[in-house]
Amino acid sequence: MGRKVTLATCSLNQWALDFDGNLERILKSIEIAKAHGAKYRLGPELEICGYGCADHFYESDTLLHSFQVLRKLVESPITQDIICDVGMPIMHHNVRYNCRVLFLNSKILLIRPKMLMANSGVYREMRWFSPWKQSRQVEEYFLPRIIQEVTGQDTVPFGDCVLSTKDTCIGTEMCAELWNPNSPHIQMGLDGVEIFTNSSASHHELRKADQRVNLVKSATIKSGGIYLYANLRGCDGDRVYYDGCAMVAINGDIVAQGAQFSLNDVEVITATLDLEDVRSYRGELCQPNMVIEPKRCHRVKVDFSLSSGDDIHLPTHQPITWHFNSPEEEISLGPACWLWDYLRRSEQAGFLLPLSGGVDSSSTACIVHSMCVLLCQAVEGGNSQVLEDVRRVVGDDSYRPEHPRELCGHIFTTCYMASENSSEDTCSRAKGLANQIGSTHMNINIDMAVKGILGIFSVVTGRWPQFRVNGGSHRENLALQNVQARVRMVLAYLFAQLGLWARGKPGGLLVLGSANVDESLTGYFTKYDCSSADINPIGGISKTDLKSFLLYCVEQFQLTALTGILSAPPTAELEPLTDGQVSQTDEADMGLTYSELSVIGRLRKISKCGPFSMFCKLIHTWKDALSPAEVAQKVKHFFRMYSVNRHKMTTVTPSYHAESYSPDDNRFDLRPFLYNTRWTWQFRCIDNQIPLLRVPLLVAAAGGMTWQAGVKDAPPRAEPLNALMAPHNTPKQ
Structure with missing residues (x-):
């Protein structure tokens, strides 16, 4: 009958x-x-060169x-008798474009440049590429000689x-074009295109996958059609992780789904679909709207x-019904796959x-453990x-x-x-978690190194700094905390470089x-410490999500040692103990809770709020817990901390x-x-x-609700901040 198509x-x-590796993986996917x-x-x-080439795109x-x-x-026997759609950069009339190249049986069929660029968030495509702005227009591209020799x-x-x-x-979209309000698939569908394809480099963010799936479904639910979505996977060489999720949809339904997180370098999703399903869908639901555009799509015909x-x-x-991972599962899987690629x-x-x-370093340890779980499952x-x-x-050819x-x-x-400021509780919690995940664990005392450094300072200056509890100034207190944190960084690198050597192992x-x-976000760490x-x-994950992730690990991996870690207050343990107990906590040092910081962070970056607009939003968001004056204090405190410590970024x-x-x-x-702090x-x-x-107060009166001035609403006293005296480093272990 000739109406069913199998697409990959x-x-x-x-x-x-990595041109060798990229070529090998492309060929393997075509073979599958x-x-x-x-x-x-x-x-x-951009699968041929990799999406993350950045300024290497400038290079010829x-x-x-x-x-x-x-x-x-093009000349490989593997690519014969199948239309291959690959991505690469191409220079046309001295302008660089992000392109799709479609070829069949050693002939280039067409080159389609990207028309709508991704240029926000982590993306900077306009730095390296220009968009093709000539809608429905096609030009001749003169192939380089190395291609002419093969294709003729x-x-x-x-x-x-x-x-x-x-x-x-078949019509082509590229990544951001799907997310655009004027997506090319809209006009292509109205002009009779039945199969839409999207080649993407879409990175992972927590809670983002459903947006991608809904966009693919909606692309065909309005006017019918088949939609193929391809995506990169893994660490392309930078901070982001591309999370796959290849899929096929028809008429608003997902019919084939790839994995979001996987250690497989090549994953191919195929689906067999009936073109008549597209035609009947359009015939019943979309017929009145299927109109011929004044300027139709340029069709490249192929026999x-x-x-x-x-x-x-x-x-x-x-x-099928798409299975979405929970945020805790995403934290367990995404960073673990990223770590494995990097390693x-x-x-x-x-x-x-x-x-x-503590919660942060324990979360990192659990992600490594999750990576090991994935590796064993893959093997x-x-x-x-x-x-x-x-x-x-591991340096062992027979190891399994x-x-x-x-x-x-x-x-x-x-x-x-x-150090002398560390508690037995944190030491035992760290050891307990290490035993459960199986890491090679060491206890290192840094007091001798800290005293040695302070001794050098004392010899030169004739003075020995003291903690605040011992009569020292704020500056002395801060410096004594920072020297501990920085010693830890030096020792971490020393043991990383020589630890295996000391055990008789290479690497x-x-x-x-x-x-x-x-x-x-607040700079709550010491510059050049073990951060x-x-x-x-975990540098892109909030404290709130990390706590939920550790609860997930207790259940998923039976890491019961995490229970005590979760119940303990976060602390840097850089100031002296009080009666053997921790007296310093992170949230007290920062003046903000971690949940408050998450809200502030999203307003600052996503909602593009400066101090005043953030205050205007938060007086409503936090109205049940804080007065306007208290909100103002927190907003001003955050922006002071943020600007004082911004250099750490x-x-x-x-x-x-x-x-x-x-x-x-x-x-x-x-x-x-x-900044002017x-x-x-x-x-x-x-x-x-x-x-x-004014603070609204519900008054039990016949008139219903009345409004009274809140007693907390008096303007706060100005608190001038001397930028030169602002602490250079806020400590954090």
């Missing part, structure tokens, strides 16, 4: 500038697609090597065009069919983590690539991991760095950081990107790091509003 889309773990009977294969965005080498890979693909073609169509086969019509003449025996894929590609022998016995499931990588990391705890002992070292370890996104590490898997450890309010200025939060104009605007506000 995929998730690939590509790596920026053909083995499942597919006649069309869609790949992720990147363009040259991309064409060299394209030649290998001088020119091919380049621009806003669609592919017309003998049995259907090829996606369907066969005897397809009546082929079953078609039916709608195996950096060719190091494992990780080292300063484990303090048990027959993933030969994972087994090969594990053997290379049998249990996550045993694997953890090979690749994960934890250390508790005690070095990557140092893991464990500062959460809320602490980074300074090689990578940080220039040195923050590269972190897994999981929250859209990350303050990482290296890629995501482009703000200055030298007084915020005089902004704070004065806040102060001027407080006397004008």
Whole structure:
């Protein structure tokens, strides 16, 4: 009958500038697609060179090597008899475009440049690419000689065009174009295009997957059609993790779903669908709206069919219900996969983590444990690539991991760095968790190193600083806390470099950081302390989410040691104990709770609030708990802390990107790091509003609700802040 088509889309773990590896994975995906009977294969965005090339896109080498890979693909026997849709950068008329290249049987069919750029959040596409702005227009593209030699073609169509086969019509979208209010699939659908494809480089953020799925479903629910979605997977070489989720939809229903998190470098999703289902859907529901556009899509015709003449025996894929991971599952899986990519590609022998016995470092340890669980499951499931990588990391060609705890002992070292200010409780909590996950654990006392450094200072200056409880000043107190934190960083790197050597083993370890996104937001850590590490898997995750994640780990991994960690108040343990008990807590030091910081962080970054607009929003959000004057105090306190410590963001450890309010200025939060920390104009605007506000009080009277001035509403006394005297570093273990 010739109406059923088998289509393939995929998730690939590509790596920026890894042209050999990228080529191998592309070819493998095409081979799998053909083995499942597919006649069309869609790949992720910029899959040939990798999406994360950044300023390497400026280099002519990147363009040259991309064409060299394209030649290998075009002339490969694997790519015959299937339409291949691959992504790469192309220069046309001296302008660089992010493109899709469609080819079949050693012929380039068309090149479709991206028309709508991703240029917000973590994306900077306009820095390297220009959008194709000529809607429905196509030009001739002169192929480079290395491609002409294979295809025998001088020119091919380049621009806003669609592919017309003998049995259907295929139109291309690219990543951000799906998210745009004027998505190309709208006009293409009205012009009769039946199959839409989207090649993406869409990164993981907590709670984001449902947006992506809903967009794909809605793309076809209005006017019918088949939608193929391909995405990158893994760490492309930077902070973000691409989380796959390849899928196929028809007429508003998902019929095939790829994994969101997986250690498989190549995942191919195929679906067999009936084109008549699209036509009947449109005929019944959309007929009055299916109009011919004044300027129709430019169709590139190809003498090829996606369907066969005897397809009546082929079953078609039916709608499925998408399974969404909970935020706790996302934290367990996403950063774990990111860590594994970083470890195996950096060719190091494992990780080292300063484990303090608190929520943050314990969360990092649990993510490493989750990584080991995934590795053991992959090996048990027959993933030969994972087994090969594990053997290379541990330095044993015959090794086979049998249990996550045993694997953890090979690749994960934890250390508790005690000082005279550390409590027995935190020490025992760290040791208990290390025993349960199986890490190689050490207890290190840093007092001798701290006293040695202070001794050097005393010899030079003739003075010995004291803690505040012993009569010292604020500046002395802060310096004594910071020297402990920085000694821990030095020792962490020393043991990471020589720890395996001391045990007679080869290789070095990557140092893991464990500062959460809320602490980074306020600068609640010491610059160049043990928050300074090689990578940080929790740097984009809030404290609130980390606590929920640890509760999940108690159930999922039976890590009962986490119960005591969760019940303990977060503390840096950098000031002297009081009667052997902790007297310093994080939230008291910061002057804000972690839940308050999460709200403030989203307002600052996502809602683009400065001090005054944040105050205006929070007087309503927090009206049941705080008076306007108290809200004002918290807002001003946050912006003082934020601006005083903003310079630390220039040195923050590269972190897994999981929250859209990350303050990482290296890629995501482009703000200055030298501020007037007084915020005089902004704070004065806040102060001027407080006397004008009234607190509603419900009064039991015949007239119902009346309004009375709140006694807490008096304008606060000005608190001038001397920027030069502001603490350079707020301590945090």
